[in-house]
Amino acid sequence: MIDFTKYPAEPFRIKSVEPVSMIDREARIKKMEEAGWNTFLLNSEDVYIDLLTDSGTNAMSDRQWGGLMCGDEAYAGSRNFHHLDATVKEVFGFKHLVPTHQGRGAENLLSRIAIKPGQYVPGNMYFTTTRYHQEHNGGIFYDIIRDEAHDSTLNVPFKGNVDLAKLERLIEEKGAENIAYVCLAVTVNLAGGQPVSMENMRQVRELTKKHGIKVFFDATRCVENAYFIKEQEKGFENKTIKEIVREMFSYADGCTMSGKKDCLVNIGGFLCMNDDHLFEAAKELVVVYEGMPSYGGMAGRDMEAMAIGLKESLQYEYIQHRVLQVRYLGDLLKDAGIPIIEPVGGHAVFLDARRFCDHLTQEQFPAQSLAAELYIEGGVRSMERGIVSAGRDKDTGENHKPKLETVRLTIPRRVYTYAHMDVVAGVVKKLYKHRHDIRGLKFVYEPKQLRFFTARFEHIK
Numbered sequence: 114m115i116d117f118t119k120y121p122a123e124p125f126r127i128k129s130v131e132p133v134s135m136i137d138r139e140a141r142i143k144k145m146e147e148a149g150w151n152t153f154l155l156n157s158e159d160v161y162i163d164l165l166t167d168s169g170t171n172a173m174s175d176r177q178w179g180g181l182m183c184g185d186e187a188y189a190g191s192r193n194f195h196h197l198d199a200t201v202k203e204v205f206g207f208k209h210l211v212p213t214h215q216g217r218g219a220e221n222l223l224s225r226i227a228i229k230p231g232q233y234v235p236g237n238m239y240f241t242t243t244r245y246h247q248e249h250n251g252g253i254f255y256d257i258i259r260d261e262a263h264d265s266t267l268n269v270p271f272k273g274n275v276d277l278a279k280l281e282r283l284i285e286e287k288g289a290e291n292i293a294y295v296c297l298a299v300t301v302n303l304a305g306g307q308p309v310s311m312e313n314m315r316q317v318r319e320l321t322k323k324h325g326i327k328v329f330f331d332a333t334r335c336v337e338n339a340y341f342i343k344e345q346e347k348g349f350e351n352k353t354i355k356e357i358v359r360e361m362f363s364y365a366d367g368c369t370m371s372g373k374k375d376c377l378v379n380i381g382g383f384l385c386m387n388d389d390h391l392f393e394a395a396k397e398l399v400v401v402y403e404g405m406p407s408y409g410g411m412a413g414r415d416m417e418a419m420a421i422g423l424k425e426s427l428q429y430e431y432i433q434h435r436v437l438q439v440r441y442l443g444d445l446l447k448d449a450g451i452p453i454i455e456p457v458g459g460h461a462v463f464l465d466a467r468r469f470c471d472h473l474t475q476e477q478f479p480a481q482s483l484a485a486e487l488y489i490e491g492g493v494r495s496m497e498r499g500i501v502s503a504g505r506d507k508d509t510g511e512n513h514k515p516k517l518e519t520v521r522l523t524i525p526r527r528v529y530t531y532a533h534m535d536v537v538a539g540v541v542k543k544l545y546k547h548r549h550d551i552r553g554l555k556f557v558y559e560p561k562q563l564r565f566f567t568a569r570f571e572h573i574k
């Protein structure tokens with residue numbers, strides 16, 4: 114039986130349900146072949162438990178659904194914008210808000226207004242769309258995460274922290290004027306959802322301030338990060354999640370946000386900043402790429418749901434259950450001897466495909482193949498986060514070879530129960546027993562940008 118003192122039961126009742134069912138194994142093999150061994154290309158209807166992503170897959174509350182009915186769809190000056198504007202400013206403490214259709218819309222705007230070609234953009238590991246926009250605008254991504262983050266076996270707290278020595282060296286070598294800004298992700302998705310400590314944020318702020326360098330947070334999973342701080346960092350045990358979030362962002366000049374994660378909605382995002390000139394520049398661009406500065410690609414109702422969702426995400430019962438449900442799945446797998454990234458982060462359990470498929474080389478795309486086989490084994494959809502996601506070097510054309518070669522089992526917020534986690538663990542365990550049957554893959558179609566979304570593969574002969 115589940116120990117509910119360790120893993121709290123769902124802090125909600127279910128009012129509306131969406132039936133799911135599983136097609137048989139033969140049919141799953143056929144669907145996977147048709148999808149070119151890429152789980153992104155499966156149809157949702159053919160999936161039993163969908164752990165592809167936590168992005169936009171959130172279940173909304175009754176209050177948020179109520180909020181949708183209160184959409185003010187005026188072209189300009191919608192009251193929902195003012196609600197969102199006030200909520201975001203209250204939660205994060207920034208001076209200006211620019212709404213966007215989702216996180217990458219904010220990344221596009223920020224990269225365009227804040228990067229000069231040839232400038233470095235140091236970050237604690239990269240995120241796919243974030244790095245794309247930085248590089249597309251002439252920026253050079255530079256990894257400043259602590260070394261431990263690249264080792265899947267090291268179980269240390271705050272594995273997402275910036276290595277301050279790396280940042281200091283970069284500033285010394287390249288000069289502060291050649292650094293666009295520091296991009297600090299809280300939590301670090303590709304490192305396994307690893308959090309950043311408050312102390313580290315403070316130190317990054319102190320160091321950059323000395324050199325006049327701005328810091329922008331990727332705020333996508335900031336509430337999950339705040340939970341880890343409350344749980345694990347000395348001095349924060351008695352602070353509320355809201356207080357912790359507010360302090361975190363006091364160490365930044367602005368942020369990009371994907372509302373599809375910690376704002377508990379299905380679509381939306383925003384960009385924040387304190388600088389008046391940057392705000393003017395962002396407002397000029399948002400009308401080109403997103404829409405009026407008072408809707409930025411969102412319907413009024415979407416902004417309303419996001420304002421309500423952001424407040425709900427700060428409730429302790431919600432975020433505690435969220436993080437501990439993910440940990441529950443991680444603990445089940447760990448206890449069964451399955452290689453996962455430790456510690457388990459805030460939004461997902463990452464299988465270590467290097468150890469899971471120790472008979473394959475990285476160039477045979479072990480994580481891509483493992484994700485496909487998990488679907489065939491039990492109708493569970495996951496995502497590759499390894500060499501395929503990392504893409505190729507823009508100049509040399511060579512594959513980036515990330516140290517972490519992983520399959521991400523991402524838990525949507527408020528969607529699945531502990532019973533679903535049990536089923537997923539059972540599927541992974543079953544596959545692990547015959548893991549050496551998992552075959553290597555090669556590309557049959559490789560798109561140039563963000564190839565993991567639409568690439569197709571076949572088995573190596």
Ligand SMILES: *Cc1c(COP(=O)(O)O)cnc(C)c1O
Nearest residue numbers: 215216217240242302333371373
């Ligand atoms: C999802 C995500 C983004 C991009 O946001 P979208 O809303 O999907 O465009 C940026 N950074 C991180 C860390 C993310 O997980």
